[in-house]
Amino acid sequence: MALLKVSDIHVSYGSIRAIKGISFEVNEGEIVTLIGANGAGKSTTLNTVSGLLRPTEGTIEFDGKVINNLPAHKLIPLGIVLCPEGRRVFSHMTVEENLDMGGYTKSKQENKDSLEMVYEYFPRLKERRSQSAGTLSGGEQQMLAMGRALMSRPRLMMLDEPSMGLAPILVDQIFDIIKTLHKNGSTILLVEQNASAALKIADRAYVLETGHITKSGTGQELAQSDDIRKAYLGG
Numbered sequence: 001m002a003l004l005k006v007s008d009i010h011v012s013y014g015s016i017r018a019i020k021g022i023s024f025e026v027n028e029g030e031i032v033t034l035i036g037a038n039g040a041g042k043s044t045t046l047n048t049v050s051g052l053l054r055p056t057e058g059t060i061e062f063d064g065k066v067i068n069n070l071p072a073h074k075l076i077p078l079g080i081v082l083c084p085e086g087r088r089v090f091s092h093m094t095v096e097e098n099l100d101m102g103g104y105t106k107s108k109q110e111n112k113d114s115l116e117m118v119y120e121y122f123p124r125l126k127e128r129r130s131q132s133a134g135t136l137s138g139g140e141q142q143m144l145a146m147g148r149a150l151m152s153r154p155r156l157m158m159l160d161e162p163s164m165g166l167a168p169i170l171v172d173q174i175f176d177i178i179k180t181l182h183k184n185g186s187t188i189l190l191v192e193q194n195a196s197a198a199l200k201i202a203d204r205a206y207v208l209e210t211g212h213i214t215k216s217g218t219g220q221e222l223a224q225s226d227d228i229r230k231a232y233l234g235g
Contacts, residue, residue, distance in 0.1 A: 001064060003028045003187055004049065004156055009058030011041075011048050018044045020211040021058070026156065026189050031182050033190040033198040033219065035232055036208035042191040043085055045208070046158045049189070050082040051075045062156070077105045079155030085164065085191075087145040091134030095125050098133050098144055102151030111151065118147040121177060139170035146177065157181070158189045163197065175201060195232035199223040207232075 002025035011019035019041045026032045034042045047053045049060055051072035060068045062078060070078075090098050099118060103111040119126035122143045128136060133144055142162055149157055159178070163171040175197050182188060182201070192198035199205055202219030207228065215222065222228045 002026060003063060004189065005061040006049065007059045007061070009048060009055040009060065011044055011053055011055050018211055019048065019055070022208070022211070022213045024206050024213065024216070026187060028187050029185060030203040031178070031188045031190060031201055033192060033202040033205045034208055035192065035195040035198055035205060039210070040208040041211045042208055043160055046082055046160050046189065046191055050080060050158060076152055079153075080158070081149045081152050081154035081156070082158045083145050083149040083160065083162065085160040087141045089133040089136075089141050089144050089148070091132065093133055094130050095133055095136070095144055096129040098148055099125070099151055102148035105152055110153070114151045114153060118150050121150070121180065122147050139166050139173065142166065142174060143177070156187050156189060160191045161193055162190075163192060163194050171197065195228070196223070
């Protein structure tokens with residue numbers, strides 16, 4: 001059974017229909033990526049799954065339970081966490097305070113264990129744990145946003161444009177961390193403008209165009225598709 005099952009959802013902003021009946025699944029332990037141009041509906045999809053937006057039609061199921069009508073804060077204890085586009089760290093708080101915010105649904109002991117785990121993944125955050133988050137570089141802020149999401153021990157981690165605005169060497173680091181998380185059993189739904197990097201690490205992928213899914217397959221299949229190469233991979 002799929003961990004996440006999205007069935008024929010429609011999402012509107014006022015009179016604008018952003019998502020027009022998309023369906024997809026994420027199985028436990030997979031990396032699934034959504035690729036597409038700006039404005040295709042990728043971030044809207046993640047925001048809808050995470051409870052920040054409500055579909056006007058269709059259903060979203062997580063672990064067999066319909067979750068469309070649950071508010072965002074009720075989804076975190078179920079194990080769904082969104083690492084948002086633009087990082088959105090609490091800039092005046094320290095690195096460690098930011099991480100503590102990510103574990104607010106867990107016990108003190110669980111948070112202590114989670115903090116050690118996050119510092120293993122991101123040693124640089126440990127070095128800067130007493131530093132204000134606003135003084136970190138873009139790459140470090142992305143690591144902090146991912147670390148904060150990991151603090152709740154999610155069953156499904158959704159990453160929205162984790163490489164946006166980062167230098168190529170940092171993009172490689174972020175994707176290495178995503179691969180390590182996956183190897184260690186994390187289930188990841190990834191939205192990423194860097195289609196080439198996303199397809200390399202994805203088990204499966206879906207292409208979104210103006211609110212519709214137009215193509216799906218394994219990451220490798222889509223990376224080798226002439227249409228996809230021309231449209232998204234510069235080939």
